[in-house]
Amino acid sequence: MSFVLVDRPRPQIALVTLNRPERMNAMAFDVMIPLREALERVSADNDVRVVVLTGAGHGFCSGADLQGAGRVPNTKGLTTTTVARRSMDLLNDVMITLRRMHQPVIAAVNGAAIGGGFCLAVGADIRIAGEDAYFRAAGINNGLTSTELGMSFLLPRAIGSARAFEIMLSGRDVDAVEAERIGLVSRTVPTAKLLDTCYDLAERIIGFSRVGTELTKRMLWSGLEASSFESHMQQEGLAQLYVRLTTDNFDEAIRARRDRRPPHYEH
Structure with a gap:
């Protein structure tokens, strides 16, 4: 089973889908490494003008996979500390690849965007939410920090420092209505119309x-x-x-x- 799907729903548009709905598309390494590779391939494809990123099922991406993070490649013989450092690098590479893509990237946030999934959404160029979407900086709820994958850089710039501090320190949920009100997403639409809304926006961009x-x-x-x-x-x-x-x-x-x-x- 492929955990990352790449489709062409309309000419010059690539739809990249995290495809592990039974785990809410969590950020296991066997999902994130194929995601980075898929983004690299799409970025190099000159027939693609806009990329839409979404999750299968009812979630966008639920962050850390609590059932199992998957195997980190090329770590045989390394200490736990070094494996942890390599693991973080692999996840950071996903965010850097997303940022460096030639094409504008639209995040179609169709459900939960939690922890690293929140980061993934904020790392896109444009965010459009389905009415079922919600966002949570979850690290603080799990005894960790909410600062991961560039979040403390990206979120204040997206919504302002006052709101970013409160959301990241409280670990509370931000629903789709609030997300639109505070500028976290460009707009909120019925979930059934989410992808078509993103495709319509992509086609407008392609016209330039x-x-x-x-x-x-x-x-x-x-x-x-x-x-x-x-x-x-x-x-x-x-x-x-x-x-x-x-x-x-x-x-x-x-x-x-x-x-x-x-x-x-x-x-």
């Missing part, structure tokens, strides 16, 4: 130029890490000039608007 969308994604993430407003504006300007001077996309957009037709961008 590839280089434009890829650089917009890169600049948005770069801005979250920027230490200087002025230096980041310089990076934005260079990205804009790059597209303007190396493609005909701007002129094509003007012509298409004048001719009342869809633009045909260079990709």
Whole structure:
């Protein structure tokens, strides 16, 4: 059985599904390693313009697999401490791979996003929730920290520090209605319409130029890490000039608007 599925529900859209519904798509290594490999393959596929990430069944991803984490590869002869360090690296690699994907990634959060699953959702570029979705920074509830897989970096930037501190220190659930209200997700829709909503958004993005969308994604993430407003504006300007001077996309957009037709961008 494959624990990660990759489908093409519509042209130029890849649907990546965590496929272990009986365990709420928990982050066992036999799920996360195939997920990283699948994301790498999809990122390198030039026929894919947008990626949708979701979970099978009634959960998005429930975080740590409490029944069994699976086998960590290439750890024979290592101490427990070193195995733990290698294990964390493998999970971190999933988040880094998600961040580095060329295509915009939409998280279709169809149910529980707990612990590392919450991190996975926040690591996507866009989040849309089904009405059954909820989010929990669960580490604090289990005697650990809620800071894992970049969560203490990502969540304050997504919803502001005040809300992030409260959610991560309390370990409480954030339902789909609240998630939309505080900006954790772009919108909440009926669960039955979740994937189609994501596909419709993906098709809108696909209508723009590839280089434009890829650089917009890169600049948005770069801005979250920027230490200087002025230096980041310089990076934005260079990205804009790059597209303007190396493609005909701007002129094509003007012509298409004048001719009342869809633009045909260079990709």
